[in-house]
Amino acid sequence: MKKMKIGIAGAGFISSHHFECMRRVYGVDFEIVGIFDIIREKSLEFAKKRGIKAFDTFEQMLSEVDIVDICTPPFAHAGNIIDAAKAGKHIMCEKPLLGYSPPKEEWEHFNGSKASKEAMLKSIVSELKKIHKAAEENGVLFAYFENFVYTPHVQKEAQIIKKTKAQLLRMMGEEAHKGNHAGYSSYWKYACGGSLISTGSHPMGGIFYLKRVEGETTTGKPIRPVSVTARTHTLTKLKGYRDEGFLRSDYHDVEDYGFAHVVFEDGTVGDIFAGATVLGGINDYIDVYANNHTSRLTINPTTLIETYNPGTREFDGIDINYGISTNDGWLKISPDENWMYGYLAEMQDALESFAAKRQPKSCLQLAIDTTAAIYAAYLSAEKAGQEVSIERIGG
Numbered sequence: 001m002k003k004m005k006i007g008i009a010g011a012g013f014i015s016s017h018h019f020e021c022m023r024r025v026y027g028v029d030f031e032i033v034g035i036f037d038i039i040r041e042k043s044l045e046f047a048k049k050r051g052i053k054a055f056d057t058f059e060q061m062l063s064e065v066d067i068v069d070i071c072t073p074p075f076a077h078a079g080n081i082i083d084a085a086k087a088g089k090h091i092m093c094e095k096p097l098l099g100y101s102p103p104k105e106e107w108e109h110f111n112g113s114k115a116s117k118e119a120m121l122k123s124i125v126s127e128l129k130k131i132h133k134a135a136e137e138n139g140v141l142f143a144y145f146e147n148f149v150y151t152p153h154v155q156k157e158a159q160i161i162k163k164t165k166a167q168l169l170r171m172m173g174e175e176a177h178k179g180n181h182a183g184y185s186s187y188w189k190y191a192c193g194g195s196l197i198s199t200g201s202h203p204m205g206g207i208f209y210l211k212r213v214e215g216e217t218t219t220g221k222p223i224r225p226v227s228v229t230a231r232t233h234t235l236t237k238l239k240g241y242r243d244e245g246f247l248r249s250d251y252h253d254v255e256d257y258g259f260a261h262v263v264f265e266d267g268t269v270g271d272i273f274a275g276a277t278v279l280g281g282i283n284d285y286i287d288v289y290a291n292n293h294t295s296r297l298t299i300n301p302t303t304l305i306e307t308y309n310p311g312t313r314e315f316d317g318i319d320i321n322y323g324i325s326t327n328d329g330w331l332k333i334s335p336d337e338n339w340m341y342g343y344l345a346e347m348q349d350a351l352e353s354f355a356a357k358r359q360p361k362s363c364l365q366l367a368i369d370t371t372a373a374i375y376a377a378y379l380s381a382e383k384a385g386q387e388v389s390i391e392r393i394g395g
């Protein structure tokens with residue numbers, strides 16, 4: 001079998017994790033050819049450090065690879081995906097699949113929190129249909145990098161569901177932290193929304209995946225979401241908010257808290273919480289309440305390692321876990337973030353799947369359902385929590 005060639009788009013935070021994880025993939029013949037970032041210096045720095053090529057344009061990179069790894073901010077995903085699919089390249093894409101950003105001429109005065117969510121949902125549904133069509137027509141495989149799906153916790157739960165033929169009655173999940181590291185995330189035009197899309201897409205993706213597993217086990221067909229009720233708030237922008245400097249609070253036009261109540265086609269439910277106002281490191285979990293078992297999937301923080309640091313500066317530079325503000329005192333350390341958060345397993349599955357010409361566990365349909373649900377949730381939040389249908393695209 002021919003060696004697969006990979007090009008990475010975007011040379012930021014997550015690209016470093018991807019590169020490290022690619023290095024740990026086994027049993028698949030591939031080569032990381034190079035990287036393209038719109039900021040030339042970032043491409044050059046990333047490439048030089050890792051001994052790969054820095055491409056001048058995305059198109060140049062496309063022409064030299066078989067697989068594109070999309071690690072750019074959400075507003076840039078859709079264009080990259082369509083171009084890659086039309087060129088017949090397999091795609092790995094970071095969450096969220098895509099999001100709403102207005103045409104660039106409107107960027108200067110755009111305010112996402114005030115813009116019509118009905119119009120956004122319409123535009124998103126049309127983009128999702130285009131991507132679905134482009135991938136189908138060009139026979140392209142798609143790995144949706146929703147790492148929750150690949151955490152050891154969610155994969156063990158999937159095994160329990162398959163073995164016991166469980167019926168999942170309700171689930172709830174959360175991702176929250178003290179505010180995103182990426183500067184762009186304060187602006188809707190770059191991030192395509194706030195907490196609901198940025199952190200909420202993770203537990204939503206994990207919960208949707210488990211319902212898919214349940215359906216595929218019992219009837220051979222995934223169980224998909226049909227409607228959502230949601231609210232969003234920007235708590236750090238409240239007039240009375242007292243800023244102690246611990247939480248990020250420079251949001252321009254995005255929310256820092258949101259929740260969504262999703263109803264699936266079998267009438268069961270999932271509740272998703274997303275926020276950027278939680279101290280203590282990243283707060284990631286899914287609770288599963290089934291007809292034959294209960295599972296608490298505690299992704300972070302865990303007590304796998306509890307370390308007391310009396311304040312020695314030697315701890316500087318040790319990864320404790322994402323979003324922790326101090327490394328003094330009692331610490332709940334993530335033993336291997338790439339493994340615990342599923343980054344490693346998602347890379348292994350994507351490359352194995354591409355080599356075997358099959359769809360990965362976290363597939364395009366999961367990505368489409370999650371994105372359609374998030375923008376239906378934004379519309380619901382605009383209507384102060386009125387239920388909104390989630391359009392079914394594909395399948």
Ligand SMILES: NC(=O)c1ccc[n+]([C@@H]2O[C@H](COP(=O)([O-])OP(=O)(O)OC[C@H]3O[C@@H](n4cnc5c(N)ncnc54)[C@H](O)[C@@H]3O)[C@@H](O)[C@H]2O)c1
Nearest residue numbers: 010011012013014037038071072073074076094095096182
């Ligand atoms: N799965 C996770 O846990 C996780 C964590 C962080 C980020 N992410 C996702 O990864 C993606 C990137 O986030 P990040 O935190 O790495 O952001 P980042 O800001 O650290 O890096 C993004 C890079 O993309 C570059 N870029 C912007 N537009 C581009 C374009 N059109 N073409 C090429 N390069 C472009 C920027 O210059 C920057 O270097 C986002 O979709 C985000 O949601 C996922």
